[in-house]
Amino acid sequence: MKRQNLINNSWLRLILVVLLIGTLFLAEESMMKKTILIGFAAQLTGVQAELGVQERNGVQMALETINATGGVDGRKIELIIRDDHGIPEKAQAADRELIKAGVLAIIGHTTSEQTLAGLEVTNPAKVVLLGPTVSTPDLSGIDDYFFRVYPSFKNSAQAFAQYIYQRSGITRLAIIYDSDNAAYSKTYCSTFSSKYQSMGGAITSEISFSSVAQSDFSPLLLKLSASKAEGLLIIASDIDTALIAQRTRLMGWQTPLFTSCWAPTKTLINNGGQAVEGIKFEQAYALTSQSPTLLDFQARYQTRFGQAPSFGAALAYDSFLVLAAALEKTGGRPEGLRQALLETHDFQGLMNTFSFDRFGDVERPIYLSTIRDGKFITLEDLTLTDPGGE
Structure with missing residues (x-):
């Protein structure tokens, strides 16, 4: 009888072990x-939300494309969205919330100042932060x-200076530039300025303003x-560049206008109107590409x-697709994600x-563009022929 009980207990323990292993396997699966x-x-x-909205839309479209074809490693992707309000402290708060929610990576932010702030949160947490439009060389x-x-x-700003002076x-x-996004x-x-002056050009006046304080541009x-x-040269967001251009023309100053790659969205055209016709800018986005x-x-x-x-939507789309491809290599896990991206x-x-x-930076062609008849037009490739001056 004792022997029979021992046999029964052994079988019971074996069954329990098998059930436990099965449960763990199913839980893992x-x-x-x-x-x-x-x-x-x-x-x-x-x-200043237009660029962020465009980037969100681009990411959303890429997510739908990936999920429609089976997701990553057979799993669907869910997007958690946070508004950083264009304020460094709120960018950090947004990133903390996303990390706490369990995201594997974060796509953002739209501007350099918020990105620098966000990295103080994401780097210690070892969470990938992928920027669609951040271009400050401070992060290179x-x-x-x-x-x-x-x-x-670094090179495109110099190439632009070279074009304005020589061509x-x-x-x-x-x-005039927006000091609230000083990192950019x-x-x-x-x-x-360094490049422009190295060729013999003169910066006659340099003035900053605060977009948060809504400065009077007059x-x-x-x-x-x-x-x-x-x-x-106007270095500001789309809406502020449009307002500065409008004010410039209203006061009768018909000087040629130039702007940086931050401004070219539909908001610039809609709010700038005739005042931004002919404005020139540099950008790593081929507006009239036939790809x-x-x-x-x-x-x-x-x-x-x-x-x-806008360029933001397209680059955010690229950002999501390259992130999804890297996650496919890791089996949808955060472990090894950074290395998978570096190997892309x-x-x-x-x-x-x-x-x-090896630092997560890229090189892409730069284009000289303008606004003509209310539309963005690519004029030519922009190349720095004489590096230096910075």
Whole structure:
């Protein structure tokens, strides 16, 4: 009888072990089939929200494309969105919330100042932060968890300075920039000015303003005009660039206008009107590209959102696709994600291929563009022929 009980107990223990292993296996399989959480953070409200909204739309379209074809490693992706309000402290709060929610990576932010703030949260947590449009060279060459699909403006700002001085024949230039995004605008101003002055050009006046404080541009522009400048470079958001251009023309100053890659969205045209006709800018986005993949994206975006996509939407789309491809390599796990991105080379984006270097930076072609008859037009490729000056 005792022996029979021992046999029964042994079988019972074996059954329990098998059941436990099965339960653990099913739990692991269930975890593997759970949705993959990706975060998105950008300014989505306020007067400077257009770029963030475009980027969110681009990410949403890419997510739907990936999920429609089976997701990543057989799992659907879920997007968690946070508004950083264009304020560094709120960018940090948004990233903390996303990390607490369990996201594997975050796509954002739209501007350099918010990105620098966010990295103080994401880097210690070892969470990838992927920027669609962040271009400050202050983030170049750093071994961390930041990646971007838009190149540093170190070369493009210099190429733009070279174009204005050598091709436009403007030897005296005034500059106005938004100090609230100093990581971008002040650094752009410095990079551009160094190159421009190294060729013999003169910066007649340089003035900053606060977009948060909603500065009155009239007295600032009067001072810039009085400096006898032959042209004006505006380093600001789409809405502020439009307002500055409007004020410049209303005061009768018909000087040639230039702006940086931050401003070119539909908001610039809608709010600038005739005042922004002919304004020139540099950007790593081929506005009139005939790439079949870009044309298809533009058509689908127009149908979905009722307007043409800006550079932010296209680059955010690229950001999500390259992130999804890296996650496919890791089996949808965060472990190894950074390395998978670093090993990404010749990835096919909407316009062209791109590769991450060992610091998560990219190189892409730069284009000179303008606004003509209320539309963005690409004029030519922009190349820095004489590096230096910065």
